[in-house]
Amino acid sequence: MSELRALTGARGVAAWFVVLFHLRAALGVSDGVERVLAKGYLAVDFFFLLSGFVIWLSYADRIAVQRWRAIPDFLRRRVARIWPLHLVMLGFALLIVAALALTGRPPDPRFPLDRLPVHILLLQNWPMTRDWFGITALDWNDPAWSISSEMFAYLVFPLLPLVIDWRRVPTLGLIAAIAVALGLLAYVMRSNGMATLGQAIPWFGVLRCVTEFAAGTAVAALWLRHREQPGRALVAALCISGVGFASFATGLLNEIVAVPAALAALLLALALTSSRRRNPLASWPLHRLGEISFSTYLSHSLLWTAFKMAFVASAAAVPPLLIGALLVGILLASSRCTTASSGPRKPGSTALAKHGKGASKRADPPVSRRI
Numbered sequence: 001m002s003e004l005r006a007l008t009g010a011r012g013v014a015a016w017f018v019v020l021f022h023l024r025a026a027l028g029v030s031d032g033v034e035r036v037l038a039k040g041y042l043a044v045d046f047f048f049l050l051s052g053f054v055i056w057l058s059y060a061d062r063i064a065v066q067r068w069r070a071i072p073d074f075l076r077r078r079v080a081r082i083w084p085l086h087l088v089m090l091g092f093a094l095l096i097v098a099a100l101a102l103t104g105r106p107p108d109p110r111f112p113l114d115r116l117p118v119h120i121l122l123l124q125n126w127p128m129t130r131d132w133f134g135i136t137a138l139d140w141n142d143p144a145w146s147i148s149s150e151m152f153a154y155l156v157f158p159l160l161p162l163v164i165d166w167r168r169v170p171t172l173g174l175i176a177a178i179a180v181a182l183g184l185l186a187y188v189m190r191s192n193g194m195a196t197l198g199q200a201i202p203w204f205g206v207l208r209c210v211t212e213f214a215a216g217t218a219v220a221a222l223w224l225r226h227r228e229q230p231g232r233a234l235v236a237a238l239c240i241s242g243v244g245f246a247s248f249a250t251g252l253l254n255e256i257v258a259v260p261a262a263l264a265a266l267l268l269a270l271a272l273t274s275s276r277r278r279n280p281l282a283s284w285p286l287h288r289l290g291e292i293s294f295s296t297y298l299s300h301s302l303l304w305t306a307f308k309m310a311f312v313a314s315a316a317a318v319p320p321l322l323i324g325a326l327l328v329g330i331l332l333a334s335s336r337c338t339t340a341s342s343g344p345r346k347p348g349s350t351a352l353a354k355h356g357k358g359a360s361k362r363a364d365p366p367v368s369r370r371i
Contacts, residue, residue: 006274007267009281011050012289014043015296018143019330022301026318041198042255044146046263047297048209051150052216053223053267060161060217071158078154082147083122085298085337089141090119092302099309110139110305122148125205135202142301145201149209156210157217166221174222178215182260185211189256196255215264223271230272237272241265295337300330 020027021040029037063070097111115124115133119140123129125148130136138145166174189197189204197208226233244262247253273279280286289296307326312318318326 004274005282005287006279008290009286011293012286014046015293017043019300025316048212049216049267052213053220056217056220063158063161122151125149130202149206152206153210153213174218177218181211181215186257219268234272237265237269292334292338295334
């Protein structure tokens, strides 16, 4: 069984939703479009769910069979996947700091040198480092907060397949597990006065990541159970997703309550329909955006910062031609970074191979470095 191409394409769309979120004030779009783009940070919640989905399919069997012996290799692979590009982008940020100094401009408070070691180690969004270093805002490379949070999720993930096999849990139990994980997120954030998922990231980013990552692992189990006969599960997923997004759009339910559940259901629907012919998310352009999505996500914010330094006086008044050049530049830089690193990212490629027809329940195939 081949890669779930539609999930790769969906990752690419989500990455560009984040890019347009950060660039929205410079795009010259209508107020309505800008309001939509202002919710682009919600694509990160889809990333967390998708990461849990893919990591469960790729590593759960191996950890369940090899137990503690499999964990060092799992962690090594995850660090090797995300850390090199993170270091490259921090190096680029240091070039920005040097350029500011050489051109006589004032230092940018977004680049505090005393916190750089914490960022190098990807600890900047962990609760204890927040308290130790007094981190109250995102700095250096803003999007890297999410991979810092994912590193935390990677450390706790192996405990899950060590204690539970989602495939032995009834469907209602899986749905309940997803509801508990996302309900915990909603309860903690709402009880602390939060109105949106993007608020107070240094305080709630890790919780947001871990709970949605855990929900994504259970979504993977639902997909395994219903992929051969997806009819009822697909209808249910589409209904839940539609009701969730509609409740959020109309103000019936708060974003923190409605959107993670809607995204979890959408992820299941996308996975169940991924193999359908002429799926637009599986088309070459969107699939390629998905392959380079990690580089796009991690590089675009600093590229935008450097672009503003070099070419514009006001981020709210950028000529369309320059914006077009920036978007092309982000595409080219993302493609180059992906090629130079470990290769394109393809959600579920080798994971699908081990869960294909006739595969052993405890198969232990090689794990792709691209996941």
